[in-house]
Structures are given as C-alpha cells and as structure tokens.
Amino acid sequence: xxxxxxxxxxxxxxxxxxxxxxxxxxxxxxxxxxxxxxxxxxxxxxxxxxxxxxxxxxxxxxxxxxxxxxxxxxxxxxxxxxxxxxxxxxxxxxxxxxxxxxxxxxxxxxxxxxxxxxxxxxxxxxxxxxxxxxxxxxxxxxxxxxxxxxxxxxxxxxxxxxxxxxxxxxxxxxxxxxxxxxxxxxxxxxxxxxxxxxxxxxxxxxxxxxxxxxxxxxxxxxxxxxxxxxxxxxxxxxxxxxxxxxxxxxxxxxxxxxxxxxxxxxxxxxxxxxxxxxxxxxxxxxxxxxxxxxxxxxxxxxxxxxxxxxxxxxxxxxxxxxxxxxxxxxxxxxxxxxxxxxxxxxxxxxxxxxxxxxxxxxxxxxxxxxxxxxxxxxxxxxxxxxxxxxxxxxxxxxxxxxxxxxxxxxxxxxxxxxxxxxxxxxxxxxxxxxxxxxxxxxxxxxxxxxxxxxxxxxxxxxxxxxxxxxxxxxxxxxxxxxxxxxxxxxxxxxxxxxxxxxxxxxxxxxxxxxxxxxxxxxxxxxxxxxxxxxxxxxxxxxxxxxxxxxxxxxxxxxxxxxxxxxxxxxxxxxxxxxxxxxxxxxxxxxxxxxxxxxxxxxxxxxxxxxxxxxxxxxxxxxxxxxxxxxxxxxxxxxxxxxxxxxxxxxxxxxxxxxxxxxxxxxxxxxxxxxxxxxxxxxxxxxxxxxxxxxxxxxxxxxxxxxxxxxxxxxxxxxxxxxxxxxxxxxxxxxxxxxxxxxxxxxxxxxxxxxxxxxxxxxxxxxxxxxxxxxxxxxxxxxxxxxxxxxxxxxxxxxxxxxxxxxxxxxxxxxxxxxxxxxxxxxxxxxxxxxx
Numbered sequence: 001x002x003x004x005x006x007x008x009x010x011x012x013x014x015x016x017x018x019x020x021x022x023x024x025x026x027x028x029x030x031x032x033x034x035x036x037x038x039x040x041x042x043x044x045x046x047x048x049x050x051x052x053x054x055x056x057x058x059x060x061x062x063x064x065x066x067x068x069x070x071x072x073x074x075x076x077x078x079x080x081x082x083x084x085x086x087x088x089x090x091x092x093x094x095x096x097x098x099x100x101x102x103x104x105x106x107x108x109x110x111x112x113x114x115x116x117x118x119x120x121x122x123x124x125x126x127x128x129x130x131x132x133x134x135x136x137x138x139x140x141x142x143x144x145x146x147x148x149x150x151x152x153x154x155x156x157x158x159x160x161x162x163x164x165x166x167x168x169x170x171x172x173x174x175x176x177x178x179x180x181x182x183x184x185x186x187x188x189x190x191x192x193x194x195x196x197x198x199x200x201x202x203x204x205x206x207x208x209x210x211x212x213x214x215x216x217x218x219x220x221x222x223x224x225x226x227x228x229x230x231x232x233x234x235x236x237x238x239x240x241x242x243x244x245x246x247x248x249x250x251x252x253x254x255x256x257x258x259x260x261x262x263x264x265x266x267x268x269x270x271x272x273x274x275x276x277x278x279x280x281x282x283x284x285x286x287x288x289x290x291x292x293x294x295x296x297x298x299x300x301x302x303x304x305x306x307x308x309x310x311x312x313x314x315x316x317x318x319x320x321x322x323x324x325x326x327x328x329x330x331x332x333x334x335x336x337x338x339x340x341x342x343x344x345x346x347x348x349x350x351x352x353x354x355x356x357x358x359x360x361x362x363x364x365x366x367x368x369x370x371x372x373x374x375x376x377x378x379x380x381x382x383x384x385x386x387x388x389x390x391x392x393x394x395x396x397x398x399x400x401x402x403x404x405x406x407x408x409x410x411x412x413x414x415x416x417x418x419x420x421x422x423x424x425x426x427x428x429x430x431x432x433x434x435x436x437x438x439x440x441x442x443x444x445x446x447x448x449x450x451x452x453x454x455x456x457x458x459x460x461x462x463x464x465x466x467x468x469x470x471x472x473x474x475x476x477x478x479x480x481x482x483x484x485x486x487x488x489x490x491x492x493x494x495x496x497x498x499x500x501x502x503x504x505x506x507x508x509x510x511x512x513x514x515x516x517x518x519x520x521x522x523x524x525x526x527x528x529x530x531x532x533x534x535x536x537x538x539x540x541x542x543x544x545x546x547x548x549x550x551x552x553x554x555x556x557x558x559x560x561x562x563x564x565x566x567x568x569x570x571x572x573x574x575x576x577x578x579x580x581x582x583x584x585x586x587x588x589x590x591x592x593x594x595x596x597x598x599x600x601x602x603x604x605x606x607x608x609x610x611x612x613x614x615x616x617x618x619x620x621x622x623x624x625x626x627x628x629x630x631x632x633x634x635x636x637x638x639x640x641x642x643x644x645x646x647x648x649x650x651x652x653x654x655x656x657x658x659x660x661x662x663x664x665x666x667x668x669x670x671x672x673x674x675x676x677x678x679x680x681x682x683x684x685x686x687x688x689x690x691x692x693x694x695x696x697x698x699x700x701x702x703x704x705x706x707x708x709x710x711x712x713x714x715x716x717x718x719x720x721x722x723x724x725x726x727x728x729x730x731x732x733x734x735x736x737x738x739x740x741x742x743x744x745x746x747x748x749x750x751x752x753x754x755x756x757x758x759x760x761x762x763x764x765x766x767x768x769x770x771x772x773x774x775x776x777x778x779x780x781x782x783x784x785x786x787x788x789x790x791x792x793x794x795x796x797x798x799x800x801x802x803x804x805x806x807x808x809x810x811x812x813x814x815x816x817x818x819x820x821x822x823x824x825x826x827x828x829x830x831x832x833x834x835x
Contacts, residue, residue, distance in 0.1 A: 055369070057303035058338045061318045064290055065333045069325030071283035075276045082272035085265070086110055101248070105239055109273050112232045112239075230284060237277035240270040304338065306363050313360050317341050339364060339377050343384045355402055358391070362405040365412045375412055379419040385426055388413075392432040400463065407436060407470035414477035423474075424484045430491040433478075436471030437497040438464050465517060472501065472524035479531040486539045488532060489546055495532075499547070501525035502556040504570070509563040519567065522560075526573035529553075533580035544580065548587035554578075554594045561600035568617050571604065575620040582627040583802065592628055592635035599642060601625050605657070606647050615656045622651075622660025629667035630801065631810060636672040639664070645682040652689045662690070662704040669711035677715070684715050687724035695730060695738050702742070703756040710762040713770070721770065732767065736777045739764050743786040749797040757790055758798055758812070761819045768826040775826060784827050787820050 086106050244267070290296045301314040320341065321333035338360060345357030364374040378384050391399075391406035410433075413419040423429055475498065478484040488494055502525045508514055532543045547553055557574040564571045578597070581587040591597055605621040628635050645668075651661035665683055672680070690712060693705040713721055725732060739760045746757055764783070767774040794816050801810040 056337055057300045058314075058317060058336075060296060061300055061314070062321045062333050062336055064296060065318060065322040065325045066330055068283055068287060068322060069330045069333065071279055071286065072326050073330065075279035075283065078272050078276035078279065082269055082276060083110065085269050085272060105243060106269065109236055109239055112236050229280070233277045233280045233284075236273055237281065240274035240277065243270045244274060304363070305367055305369075306360065309359065310363065313338075313342070313356050316356060339370075339374050343378065343381060347383055347387050351399075358402050358405045358409075362409055365409045371412065375416060375419060378409070379413055379416065379422055382422075382426075385413075385422060389423070389426050389429045389432045393435050395435075404463070404466060404470065407467065407474065411470060411473045411477065414474050417481065420478050420481055420484060424478055424481075424487055430487050430494060433471055433474050434491060434494045434497060436467045436474075437494075437501070439468065439497070439500050465521070468501065468521055469517065469524065472498070472521065472528060475528045476524055476531070479528055482535060482537070482539060485532050485535045485543060489539070489543045495546055496550055496552075498525050498528050498532075499550050499553050499556065502529065502560075502574075503552065504556070504560055504564070504567075506559070506563045509560065509567055509570075519570070523570060523573065526560075526570060526577065530573055530577050530580065533577050541584065544584045544587055547577075548581050548584065548590050553581075554591055554597060558594060558597050558600060561604065562596065568614055572617045572620050575601070575604070575617070575624045579620070579624040579627050582624065582630070585631065588628055588630075588632050589634060592632060592638055598625070598628065598635070598638055601628075602639075602642055602644055602647075605660075606644075606651070619656055619660065622657055622664070626660050626663035626667060629664055629671070631667075631671065633671050633675075636668050637676070639668065640672070640676060640679055645680065649682065649686045649689070652686055658693075659701055659704050662708045666704070666708045666711055669708075669714070681715055683712050684720060684724065687712050687716070687721075688728035691725070691728040691730050691735065694735065699753055703753040703759060706739075706742070706756060706763055707759040710759055710766060713763075713766050718770065732771070732774060733777050736764070736767060736774060737781060740778070740781045740783055740786060743783075743790065747789060748793045749795050751797070754797045755801075758816050758819065761787075761790070761816070761823055765819065765823050765826060768823070775828070779827055784824065787824055787827075791817065791820055 086109070247263075247267070297311065297314050297318060301310050304310065304314065306313060317336070317338060321336045323333075324336065325331075325333035342357040342360035342364070345353040346361065348354060348357070361374065361378065364370040365378070367374075378388075388406045388410055391403055392410070394403045410423060414423055475488060479488060501521055504522045508518060508522075529547065533547055534540070535543055557578060560567070560570050560574045564574075578591055578601075582591060601621045601624055605618055605625060607618060625639070629639060645665075648661045648665050651657040652665075654661075665686065668680060669683060686708070690705045690709045693701050694709060697705070716724065725735075742760050743757060746753070749757065764778060768778060798816050799811055801812060
C-alpha cells in the first residue's frame, strides 16, 4: 500500500506503494466472572474518573423504600414486642385474673395484628409477582396469574394458624431473594435448555387446591390485602385507644400488688398496640402521598425514559428494593440500581423476568445518557454477556423481542474495543451471531425479492431481515479487531453467509422504489467483507484466499459494478474488496478470469455510460486495475484486448486519475512489454505528459511519473525521444538536473514515496545509455556522490513493490544495489562494487 496523495487526492484502499504501518493496539486478557454479585455490580461507581457522572433516577425509589422500611420495621418491632408482651405477660401470667373485656380485647387485637402481618407479607409478594405477570401484556388475569393464585391459597391456608413473626419474616425474605438464588440454580441446568421446566411433576404454583379458586382469588387480590391491612390497623388503633382512654381494667384493692401489675401491663400492651397501628397508618399515608399524589413511580419511569411499558419494570424494581429493605437491613435496597436489577432478571429462569430485564437493559444501553455506564457493567459481567449471546439462538416467535433486544445490546457492546474482545471470547459467540444470518430468499434467489417479513409458523411473521441487519452490524464492529477477524474466518459457514448477502441483481440495483433496508443489508455485508479482506499479516492472507475461493464472491461484486451506477457507494465497497483480494496472486487470477470484471472496472474508471459516477469511485476503480495488472501477465493481456491504452494515456491529464493511469501503464510495460512490444507502442504518446510532472510536482505524483518515464522511453528511438522532449518543452539536461535534485531531496527512503530513488536511478541509467553526452551531464552534477549516499542509506523499504501494513509482499527482481552498480559503471567508475 502507498501513502497519502497530495492535497485533494487522498485515498483509503490498498495501493502499489507503502502506507504508514498499522499497529494493533494491545489488549488486556479477559477474566470471566463466575456469577453475578449484586454488591459487586453496584460497586461500579458512575462518578469514578473512568467515566462521566451518571444521574440515576432510581435513587429516588431506593430512598423512598428505605424510609418506608424504617416505618415498617419500627411498626413490626413494636408489634412483635406487643405480641410477646400479650402472650407471655398478660395471657400467660394474668389470664385467670384478667377482666373479661380485657381478655377478649387482647385476643382480638392479637388476631387482628396477626392478620395484618400475614397479609402485609403476602401483599408485598403478590405485588412483586403481579409486576412480573403484567409484562406479558395480559395483566393479573393471565393464565400465569391464575395459576399462581392457587399458590397464594396454599400459603393462606398454611398461614391461618398464626406463626411467630420470625417465621413470617424468613419466608418473605426467601421470596424476596428468589432472583439471586436462581443464578446459582442455573449452573446445574443444561446451558441451552435451562428455561424448560419439568412437565411430569407438580410445581407448587400449579396445584389447584379448591375448584374455581383461581378465578375467585386472581382478581384484585392486592386490593383485598391492602384494605385488610388498613382495616386491621384501624381496628387495632381504635380498640387500643378506647382502653387507654377508659382504663376500665377493673378495681384494684389497696395492697393488691398483682392487680396493680396487671393494670401497668395492660397499659403497656395497649400503648404498644396503638403505637404500632399508628406507625403503620403513617407508613400507608406516606406511601399514598408519594405514589398516588406525587406519582413518584411515573416520575422515575419518565426520567429513566423507559416508556409506557417500562412502568412494569419500574414498579417491580421498587417492590424488590422495598422487599430487601424490609427483610434485610434497611440499607440493602440502597445497593440496588436499575442496571444490576435488570441483569439479575436477565439471568433468571423465568421468561417474564427475562423479558423485563432485557427491556430495561435495551433501553439503557441505547440511551445516550446511560449507555456508557450500562455497557460498562454488562461488559464486566461474564454471566450476563453469556446469556445475551445465548439469546441470539432463541428462534421461537414468543422470544422474538428478547432475541432482537439481545442482538441490539451486543451491537452496542461490540462498538467498544474491550467489550468486543469479551463478546468474541465467549465460547460459541461467533456461531450464535452466525445464527442471525438466515437468508430466506425466494426459490429463484433474487435478492430484491426478499420480503421484509417472512411468513412462517402458521401464518405468523418473523423479522428475519431485521436479524440479518443486526448480525451483520455486530460482525462489522467485531471485525475492527485483528483477532476477531481471524475468529470470523475460522467459524464454519460464516464467510459464505456474509458473501451471500452481497448478492444484488439488476432489478434491485436499478429499482427506484427499492427499500432502504435491502440496500443497507448489501452495504453492511460488503463493509464486513472489505474489513476482512484488508486485514494484515498471516490472518489477512488466509482470509483473502478463503474469500476469493467462495464461488459467488467475485460474480456478486461484478453484478454490483455492472448495474450499480445508481448505488455508487456499493460500487466503491465492491471495488475496494477486489483491490484487497488482488494482493494474493491466486485471487488476482480469479478476478481477472471472471468475465466482465476488468471491463466493468474500466467502464467506471473512464466514466463510460455513468455520468453520475463520482470521482472517488473512479479513483477506487483505478487502484483495483493497477493491482490486478501487477505481476499478472494474463491480466495485462486481458487489458490489452480491451484496447484501453489510448484512454489510459488521455487519463494522465486528469488530476484525480493520473496516478492510477500511470501505474496501470507502468505494469503493462513491465510485465508484458517484451511480448507485446508493438501493441504497447501507443504509450510513447504519454511521454510529454509524463515529463512535466517530473519537473514540477512532488511526492506521489512525481514518483509514479518517474517510474512510468523509465519504461515509456524504452519504446522510443533516439529521434522519437528527441521529438518528445521538444513537445514537452524540456531539455534532457534539465531532466537530469531534476533527477539529481530528487535524490538529494530524499537522503533516506521516504514512507510515502519508497520507490522514488529506485525509479530515478532507472531513468538515469536509460538516459546515460541513450546518449553518451548525458553521462557527462550526470558527472558534472555530482551524481557519483549521490549514488554512494544511496548505498549507505538503502533499506528493505525500497526492496518491495507492495506492502500490507509494514510487511513487504512482493520483492523487486533487481535490487537497488545492482541498479547503483550499473549507474556507477556508466559514470565511468569501472572499479565500483557494492559490498
């Protein structure tokens, strides 16, 4: 590859000269995590110097949950103390001496309190489950909700006999941490079938305890529990307050110590019961004010930009945070954030929870405000990355949204270099990405007949085309890394799939009404192919050979060149692929041997029949032709048969085509000059055009023109060369002076023009052989000293025709030392020898 052009003549693709060596950035090794740790995931500080500050709207919910938990724990603590006081002190110690009214008041309060605590724990669990069921779009009346109502009945029956507070708390705590436990359970399940649950045994939630109980209890359960708690707390407060106000605990006789203690014990009990009920009612009032009046959940959902469907996720997040605060420490909920919450749901075994998790992660990963923080967390959690890759293989209609969201998240991850390496490092990742590339053409295989939706599964539609887009996009981002390109090439069947999407027939390319998605798919497949074909090193060589061996590669690109005059971007990508492939000798012959490729490239280069073709496409076509003519006699002969010599000479006058036209002509002269001398005689007309840039231009243009001149003059007699110098208005002495000045301008090999000194010496040798007087001119100019300087500074950079990165790929048959020795002999130094 060569360097940059002069201003206005820059180019990106491979060339015949050298480019600045491409150095791959080092990357650190990847250490996968064994599981998700909520604490660890929340330790990623968004305010750290590694990334910008991320405003987390869900902090309002976790703080609200903490405040509610403080009230709830205080009320529960008082209730527990009151329960113990009543059972141990009053009913246990004074049961016989208690007044009848006090006995029944205490009993009723305990029953009410037990009912409230029981309904409270189950209401929270019901709210959590209801949030999950709602994600399916069928709400509380869904089949899953109906089944789970029977599970609630089981718990209700078990809870009729009042259990100690500690048992209720343990049961609820177990429920609230179900998600975290599921990630450990999944390790013992088969990786690709962990979602399937047993079908030949009963699950607790499936057991119908009572006939039709599902339909009765499945409606408004949370409302019943809610009002039951309010009624219980209100009744408890009223009964306690009545006794505290009246204090009719029976008369206490003077000196009756037991009765005095009984009165104090009753006052303490009623005070505890009243305080507990008051705190609970205060908690409910605070709840109503923040949730109903202030619409806290709606506010957070709006700030998170989750959309209307996101209310389910927001509500479930709040209930989970509140549950952690209630059944753990009050600060447990503060450790939650929306991303880690969604990741926990994603790796669970519940399809509904997976859908909630993937929706939240998708919203955050594609949101500019939250994407960096979200992708950083996902990228450092191996289990989540593994699950996302796994989801690419889910092809059921019901899992279409999950699969598409997972693909979009992975495409975002692949945009970050380190995350791209982590994605490709997951076992089976490339195979999973390959599963997205299902090309469902109609029987005739015409690309422009591919519909946006393919009808499958009993007249239900599935967005194959959308998944194709995402698969190609992920591969495009992964292919930015050298190692990933090797993995793409080594994945069985992936390269043919990518190449298959480059197919575009005449109807598709010429149709004015073609959909943008169809063109985008062809474009992305070409982009991926270009990145793979332009890879450096051994990996690049292997990929270029594999790509060219697929029988449809070159023919698909030929169709794009032939019919894509309205899709010039596709043409340019196709041409650049051909240029890269042509770096390998076998691929070069395959391209030249495919009928019509060279012809179409010349049509584009000369702008034949393509008035709208932009100059950059024409430049790309010239580069491809120069590369195809390089070291290929057969391709050079094919070019001669196209009778393009005259047009190539004319192209030397066009500023943006002259470099590539000069290269093509130079290669023709080098590789078939002796065999087709008479057919190449037309190049002598280029002499005046070639001489002028040598005298006045610099850098790349000057280099290629010196190289062409060294070969053009070989086709002229002395008389013809004199005529050409006169037509150019240049004397041979002036040319000799210009050549010596070039040698002195480049005392060491230049990266942008590595062969200019070689070409200058070749042209000087011809001039000295052509006319004896030119030898004296070069002697007088001090060329001998310049030759010695060249010998002292020569390097491998000047020894190759083509470079791939910093690696030379085609060594010159004649070394620069040999050229210098020939020049010195002509200058009269017969004793000069190159060591």
